[in-house]
Amino acid sequence: MHDTSAHAAQHHAPTSFIRKYVFSLDHKVIGKQYYALALLAALVGMTLSWLMRLHLGWTNLAIPGLHFLSKNGAPANVMTPEFYLQLMTMHGTIMVFFVLTTAPFAAFGNFFLPIQVGAEDMPFPRFNMMSFWVTFLAFIVLMLSFLLGDGPTLGGWTQYAPLNAMGAVAGPGQGLGVVLWATSIALFCIGQLLGSLNFITTTLDLRVKGMSLMRLPLSAWAWFITSCMGLTAFSVLMPACILVILDHVAGTSFFVASGLVINDQLLPHSGGSTLLWQHLFWFFGHPEVYIAIVPGIGIVSHILMANMRKPMLSQRVIIYCMGALAVLSYMVYGHHMFVSGMNPVSALAFSFPTLVITIPATITVLIWVFSLYGSRLRINSASLFALGFISMFVSGGISGFFLAQPSIDIMLHATYFVVGHFHMVMGVAAMFGIFAGTYFWFPKMTGRMMNETLGRVHFWLSFVGTYCVFMPFHYLGMAGNVRRYSSFPEDYLQPLIPVHRLITIAALLTGAAQLIFVYNLIQSRFRGQSAPDNPWQATSLEWSTATPPPFDNFGGKHPVVYHDPYQYGVKSSVGDYVMQASPEQVKTEHEEK
Amino acid sequence: MARLFALTIIVIAIASAAPVVMHTWVAPADISTHGHLIDEQMSETMIEAGLSFLAAQIILAIFIWKFSSFHRDGEIRTFPGGAKGLVIAAIALVGAEVLALGVFGVKAWADVYLTPPSADAMPIQVQAGQFAFYFRYPGRDGKFGPLHPELINEATQNLFGLDPEHDPDSRDDIVTAEMAVPVNKEVHLLMHAKDVGHSFFVRELRVQQDFVPGLDVSLHFTATKVGKYEIVCTQLCGLGHYNMKAYLDVLSEHDFNDWLKKEAAMQ
Numbered sequence: 001m002h003d004t005s006a007h008a009a010q011h012h013a014p015t016s017f018i019r020k021y022v023f024s025l026d027h028k029v030i031g032k033q034y035y036a037l038a039l040l041a042a043l044v045g046m047t048l049s050w051l052m053r054l055h056l057g058w059t060n061l062a063i064p065g066l067h068f069l070s071k072n073g074a075p076a077n078v079m080t081p082e083f084y085l086q087l088m089t090m091h092g093t094i095m096v097f098f099v100l101t102t103a104p105f106a107a108f109g110n111f112f113l114p115i116q117v118g119a120e121d122m123p124f125p126r127f128n129m130m131s132f133w134v135t136f137l138a139f140i141v142l143m144l145s146f147l148l149g150d151g152p153t154l155g156g157w158t159q160y161a162p163l164n165a166m167g168a169v170a171g172p173g174q175g176l177g178v179v180l181w182a183t184s185i186a187l188f189c190i191g192q193l194l195g196s197l198n199f200i201t202t203t204l205d206l207r208v209k210g211m212s213l214m215r216l217p218l219s220a221w222a223w224f225i226t227s228c229m230g231l232t233a234f235s236v237l238m239p240a241c242i243l244v245i246l247d248h249v250a251g252t253s254f255f256v257a258s259g260l261v262i263n264d265q266l267l268p269h270s271g272g273s274t275l276l277w278q279h280l281f282w283f284f285g286h287p288e289v290y291i292a293i294v295p296g297i298g299i300v301s302h303i304l305m306a307n308m309r310k311p312m313l314s315q316r317v318i319i320y321c322m323g324a325l326a327v328l329s330y331m332v333y334g335h336h337m338f339v340s341g342m343n344p345v346s347a348l349a350f351s352f353p354t355l356v357i358t359i360p361a362t363i364t365v366l367i368w369v370f371s372l373y374g375s376r377l378r379i380n381s382a383s384l385f386a387l388g389f390i391s392m393f394v395s396g397g398i399s400g401f402f403l404a405q406p407s408i409d410i411m412l413h414a415t416y417f418v419v420g421h422f423h424m425v426m427g428v429a430a431m432f433g434i435f436a437g438t439y440f441w442f443p444k445m446t447g448r449m450m451n452e453t454l455g456r457v458h459f460w461l462s463f464v465g466t467y468c469v470f471m472p473f474h475y476l477g478m479a480g481n482v483r484r485y486s487s488f489p490e491d492y493l494q495p496l497i498p499v500h501r502l503i504t505i506a507a508l509l510t511g512a513a514q515l516i517f518v519y520n521l522i523q524s525r526f527r528g529q530s531a532p533d534n535p536w537q538a539t540s541l542e543w544s545t546a547t548p549p550p551f552d553n554f555g556g557k558h559p560v561v562y563h564d565p566y567q568y569g570v571k572s573s574v575g576d577y578v579m580q581a582s583p584e585q586v587k588t589e590h591e592e593k
Numbered sequence: 594m595a596r597l598f599a600l601t602i603i604v605i606a607i608a609s610a611a612p613v614v615m616h617t618w619v620a621p622a623d624i625s626t627h628g629h630l631i632d633e634q635m636s637e638t639m640i641e642a643g644l645s646f647l648a649a650q651i652i653l654a655i656f657i658w659k660f661s662s663f664h665r666d667g668e669i670r671t672f673p674g675g676a677k678g679l680v681i682a683a684i685a686l687v688g689a690e691v692l693a694l695g696v697f698g699v700k701a702w703a704d705v706y707l708t709p710p711s712a713d714a715m716p717i718q719v720q721a722g723q724f725a726f727y728f729r730y731p732g733r734d735g736k737f738g739p740l741h742p743e744l745i746n747e748a749t750q751n752l753f754g755l756d757p758e759h760d761p762d763s764r765d766d767i768v769t770a771e772m773a774v775p776v777n778k779e780v781h782l783l784m785h786a787k788d789v790g791h792s793f794f795v796r797e798l799r800v801q802q803d804f805v806p807g808l809d810v811s812l813h814f815t816a817t818k819v820g821k822y823e824i825v826c827t828q829l830c831g832l833g834h835y836n837m838k839a840y841l842d843v844l845s846e847h848d849f850n851d852w853l854k855k856e857a858a859m860q
Contacts, residue, residue, distance in 0.1 A: 080832075081832050081833065081834075081835055081836070082831075082832035085829070085832065085834070154829075154831065154832060155829060156829045160790050160828070160829065161790070162788075162789055162790070162806050162807075163789040163790065163829070163830065163831065166788075166789070170723075170788075170789060170831060171723075171831040171832050172832060174831075256806075257806050257807020257808070258807065259742040259807070260742070260786075260787065260788050260789075260806050260807070261722075261742050261743075261745045261754070261787050261788060262723065262788045264745055264746050264747055264748075266742055266743045266745075272807070273807070274790060274805050274806050274807055274808065275805060275808070308660075309669065310669045310671075312676075313671065313672060313675055313676040313679065314675070314676035317676050317680060339792070339801050339802050339803055340803045340805070341802070341803050341804075341805035341808055341810045344702070344706035344707055345707070347702065347706070348699060348702065351695065351698070352691075352695055355691040355694065355695050356691060358687055358691065359683060359684060359687050359688060359691070362683045362687045363679065363680055363683045363684075365649060366679040366680075366682070366683055367676060367679060369649065369652055369653050369656060370656075370672040370679055371672070372653070372656035372657065372660055373656055373660065373670065373671075373672040374660065374668075374669055374670025374671060374672065375660045375669065376660070376669065377595065377657065377660045377661045379594050379595045379598070379661055384598065387598070387653070387657060390653060391602055391605075391650060391653060394646065394649045394650060394653075395609070395646065395650075398642045398645060398646045398649075399642070401638060401641070401642045401694075402635070402638055402639075402642065405634065405638065405694060405695075405698045406698070406702045406706075407630065407631050407634050407698045407699075407700075407701035407702040407705075408631065408634055408635050408638060408698070410631060410705065410799060410800065410801050411620060411631060411635065411796070411799060411801070413801055413827070414792065414794070414801070414827035414828065415827075456594070463601070464601065464605070467605050467609070471605075471609045475612050475613075475617065475618040476618065478613075478618055478619060478620060479618040479619060479620060480620055480621070480796040482794070482825055482827050483827075484829045484834060484835075485834070485835035486835045487835055488835075489835065489836055489838075490823055490825055490838060491823060492621070492796070492823055496618075499618075568669075569669035
């Protein structure tokens with residue numbers, strides 16, 4: 001813990017447009033840039049999912065204008081099977097990397113972590129700026145694959161070997177498309193490594209006087225734990241992507257075994273390993289699930305306490321649970337590979353920690369739910385999404401109990417059950433965390449309030465809609481509906497097509513509801529009611545400073561922290577709370593010793 | 594609004610559980626000797642997970658109903674027992690569930706993967722390639738001839754890359770596009786990928802296993818009911834993935850021998 005004046009970034013408020021809004025070193029601007037990128041990516045990803053859902057419901061449907069996206073992929077505007085797979089790959093990649101990692105971690109974390117620890121900025125502002133622009137470049141490179149060659153790769157966001165390393169001979173998009181995908185993801189990894197480095201040093205080195213680790217808000221803890229995961233997970237994925245690129249351009253055979261034949265031609269590769277890619281990918285891939293969801297756990301806890309007007313039963317237990325999830329996430333990755341041809345004994349070894357990881361997840365849910373007991377719960381858009389997050393986290397998490405068991409996985413692997421599981425727990429739940437964060441922090445980020453009525457309409461349509469979309473996925477999976485099929489010619493799948501049609505209608509409506517959010521965001525940004533400094537009567541340091549915060553966050557002052565982060569349900573001179581930076585001494589039963 | 598939200602959570606929770614309780618969408622009946630173990634494991638997990646799901650959602654809804662802004666002036670209270678009680682309860686309950694499911698689940702897995710096939714199991718080789726399965730039976734000599742990938746040629750129907758001229762073991766090998774097995778006879782499936790990753794999934798058999806290019810994987814099962822079942826690929830293998838399938842014919846021993854003779858005559 002240090003005085004920030006000695007360590008914080010030594011830079012001054014810029015005056016030129018370029019340095020203020022484009023190549024800015026200010027963590028707050030970079031946070032907003034990440035948010036804008038995530039919003040753009042989410043809209044692209046959602047549009048792709050609409051196209052996929054329309055095709056799954058009505059295979060031969062002509063979608064007006066589809067041929068603009070791909071001439072070969074949509075003759076007469078009807079989607080081809082390969083174009084479906086290309087859209088699916090792009091949807092998964094965009095959503096996992098550029099939305100679920102970018103928004104809750106990089107966007108909110110960048111804006112609020114330095115303020116919540118009381119710092120003026122991150123310790124390496126140039127790295128921070130570079131982190132965003134490298135991520136932006138990664139997005140551009142990924143989008144370029146729509147325009148170049150024969151389109152994006154069709155190998156799915158997991159890009160399994162050896163399909164990812166054979167080149168154009170393996171299908172449309174498997175040449176240049178894969179190279180662009182791997183380049184984009186390697187760049188993304190560099191961006192997140194630079195970001196993680198900044199987050200870790202900010203948390204450890206730039207805390208103000210009085211801000212002990214246990215006085216950090218849970219959101220700050222979540223970003224810190226996530227950045228530790230990011231540092232280790234992305235540093236494995238990046239070299240793996242480089243190896244894929246080398247298999248394409250340098251004639252290496254890291255992932256292609258010998259003796260493989262395509263189109264009656266023996267491929268000139270030898271000595272590669274199919275399973276090597278899966279081990280490298282999932283060593284990143286499973287922690288990535290927690291990189292997407294742990295910030296949500298922290299953000300939702302942070303928001304809930306401000307709206308319950310009381311602290312959680314134990315902040316410390318939630319911190320330990322987030323830490324346990326992070327550590328265990330590296331020990332469970334093999335559950336993605338139960339039927340992959342890996343040694344079957346190791347399946348049992350990966351199964352046990354996967355089942356054990358439900359313990360910290362369950363404890364977290366119990367702490368949230370039973371903390372509601374005896375609260376004065378305020379209902380607003382932010383708290384509705386936070387409570388919705390808990391409901392989704394439970395629904396999505398519980399299906400993990402099935403997939404953790406290798407014997408059950410024999411039946412459910414690669415079915416829509418898995419798709420339902422991960423969409424609910426890391427997709428929808430994480431999105432609800434992002435929405436809760438947006439409604440809660442928007443006033444601080446922009447100086448204006450969001451429209452509460454539109455926020456509530458957005459919540460209701462999203463909450464009911466996402467259940468209508470993703471719960472039936474589980475039933476389809478239990479009936480054996482295989483994923484990653486562009487249509488269902490198999491006899492046994494045909495009776496399930498009406499369910500797919502219902503899901504498509506629900507998905508279109510739920511997606512349309514997100515446009516209400518986008519409208520609210522833009523409209524409130526320019527015409528919203530002016531926001532006070534502390535509209536929610538919250539306690540952490542971001543609410544101690546002006547709205548929006550000045551360039552150096554605290555206007556040349558260095559706050560001193562006197563309290564634990566969530567002193568709600570007390571009697572003070574300002575009401576039922578006392579701010580972290582307030583020297584006022586109040587009697588409280590809740591301060592953890 | 595809080596009460597409406599609480600009611601919505603309860604309605605969604607019950608509506609989500611209803612199709613499961615009513616068996617609206619279920620896997621087709623098991624036709625294997627090991628499948629009942631998987632089905633039992635699935636049922637036990639469904640009961641435990643289903644009850645946890647309902648309990649969590651309903652308690653969440655009750656607390657939202659009871660402690661929402663209607664009670665804004667109510668006294669702040671802490672749940673009796675605090676965090677300690679909840680942590681102990683979670684570790685005890687979920688821990689017991691984890692141990693029970695983990696331990697019992699091993700048996701179903703072991704039956705499929707950790708038990709070797711019996712010595713008299715019938716060997717069948719399956720080759721997966723973009724976007725078809727082909728099957729090979731060893732013929733009268735009971736031996737498979739070696740594979741020569743460089744000889745694979747679809748135009749001449751040398752689908753496995755066999756060289757009967759130089760390999761005597763290949764001469765009586767029977768290559769088919771459909772898979773037939775005798776009922777109640779253990780089959781030892783030798784899985785070989787020609788190009789990229791694929792998977793072998795037969796819902797009724799309760800069997801799913803990936804093909805790994807460069808690594809031969811094996812699987813064994815016994816089908817117990819005569820009938821025709823779909824074999825589908827579940828590992829994304831390229832543009833024709835959705836259309837990669839074959840049929841498994843489970844035949845009586847007599848019918849199977851007739852089928853094999855007919856296929857042998859067509860080689």
